[in-house]
Amino acid sequence: MQKRNWFLMMFAFAIGIFVFPALSVQADSYKISHYHAQVDIQKNGDAVLTQRVTYNFSGSFHGVYYNQELKGNAAVSDLRVAIQAGTQQQVLQQAENGENNTYQATSSKNELKLKIYHTVKNQEVTFIYRYRLHQVITNYRDTAELNWKIVGSKWDTELNDVQLLIQLPATNVEQLQAWTHGNLAGTTTVQKDKGRVLIKLAQNPAGQYIESHLLFPTAVTSQNTNVVDQNAKTRIQKQEAQLAQAANKKRAATKRQTALVRNIVLLVYACLFVGWLVWLARRRGNLRAKLAPIVHSYAVPLFSAEVAQTILKKKAPDSAAFSAYLLELAAAKKIAIKPIKTKKEDYAVELLDKTLLDRYDLLQLLFNDVGDGQQFLLSKLKKFGKGQLAGQKLQAAFSAWQTKVSSQAEEFGFKDLENIKVRNYMWAWMIGLSLVAVLAGFLTWGTWAIGGILLSLAAAYVLSFFYVKRRPPYSQTGWRAYYQLLCFQKMLKDIGRFNLKEVGELILWEQILPYAVAFGLADKVIAALKTNFNTAELETGFGIYYPIIIAGNTNFGSAFNTNFTSAVGNYSSATGGTGGFSGGSSGGFGGGSGGGAF
Structure with a gap:
């Protein structure tokens, strides 16, 4: 039983490592669950930027900065x-x-700093920033260019659900091209008919720009005064093609590496599973007959x-067993x-035999x-x-008592060492098989292989259950003793x-009481005794047990167990069309943008 519990804990731990995101418990923390921004390009080359940043606050904060x-x-x-909380928006x-509910703005030639004061506690709030940036577009002879790190590298936490919409002041822009640099997991959609570019990314890590x-015709921003008298389109297209090629090579290399690791892990899992089946067929252990139906035993x-x-x-x-021992x-x-009568019931334990x-x-x-x-x-x-x-001294002494x-x-010979060995081997196999299965499942999630992994692992658990059930850790003698104890325990549960008078005299129940305490059934037994026998019978028949077990509002076994447990427990895209992001950077401005909370 201990081995199985240990295995289950290890399996749960493995799932936590490989499947679920790491969770950190903090007194005050926040998460940016949505980052939506819209860039409206103007005919004069300006850009009106509207950002909607949704924070999920856990704890107390004074505001945010950007x-x-x-x-x-x-x-x-x-x-x-x-700011917007729910459906209410406040300027x-x-x-x-x-x-509170004001902001400070500091502007220099290189940076705009915003500090928003909004006291918040355990709430979701969306902060909305809207402003015009002048001359973000450059008009060359043969093309107009926007080169901008819309999401800068100074965010101190990851951004989730990132959506960036860039809208040109024209539609049906056939020569519209767009490239995005940053996290290679994002996508860029070029909608030429609508004159817009949509950038999406599920998660953008802290410190990573987008x-x-x-590139688009200069006629789109015909009123732009930021003009450079030279050609640039061919140079820019060549630069972006190189960056896209490098990004695609990196994606391909990553895909090959992932496939190699996945195949190796699947092979290891298959070998482990086949090896486990072979072992299962060879290691027989000592089979025990199925237990007879559990009946009452007195x-x-x-x-x-x-x-x-x-x-x-x-x-x-455990401590309940030590209570029974006392x-x-x-x-x-x-x-x-x-028993000692005080404000709370207490007990004195007096030593009569010093050899103890x-x-x-x-x-x-x-x-x-x-x-x-x-x-x-x-x-x-x-x-x-x-x-x-x-x-700690009490814990050590108790551990020594448990060992003895x-x-x-064990002196009763109830253990079957061969079966215990086989069961330990079984759980060792299952731990290894489960850990590799979790890793393989993580690498093959969303593919056909995940079904085979889940089915085979489920089959392994079912086979393991029946395998160990037929090979209990008891010897033949221990198996009989275990059955007798189950029957005895059932009697106490159904008491x-x-x-009770039809079963036996009070002297029998006097002998049974310590077992009821050890099995955690003392209260049920005491209640049954009080129902079946009168006070005089209990007082006469139970002798020393009557005042400490039956007469008070609580019983010594429960009281000792509670106090002792408390005492011990204190320690223990190359063409510029729709596609994925490119790596590197094309030298756009805005890389120092970012924000957080305070």
């Missing part, structure tokens, strides 16, 4: 800033005092409650447990360190665990459905 790099000494005018006023390079187990829990749960005993010591008159201290370090620590050598209080135990060194009890359980 810097627009300018082209040479080109001016900026007609500035307008607004902000410029002010220098930093008042540069747009357009026979008290032949071993102690803490050992019974270890066999039943197939793992080291009850057994009390029944044997080696310790005395006494030589048996377990945990008992020695409880009586000598938590207590005064003679007794300890549960309320003191919880406080004791709050100290780091004390808590596990050894006692309210039958008359």
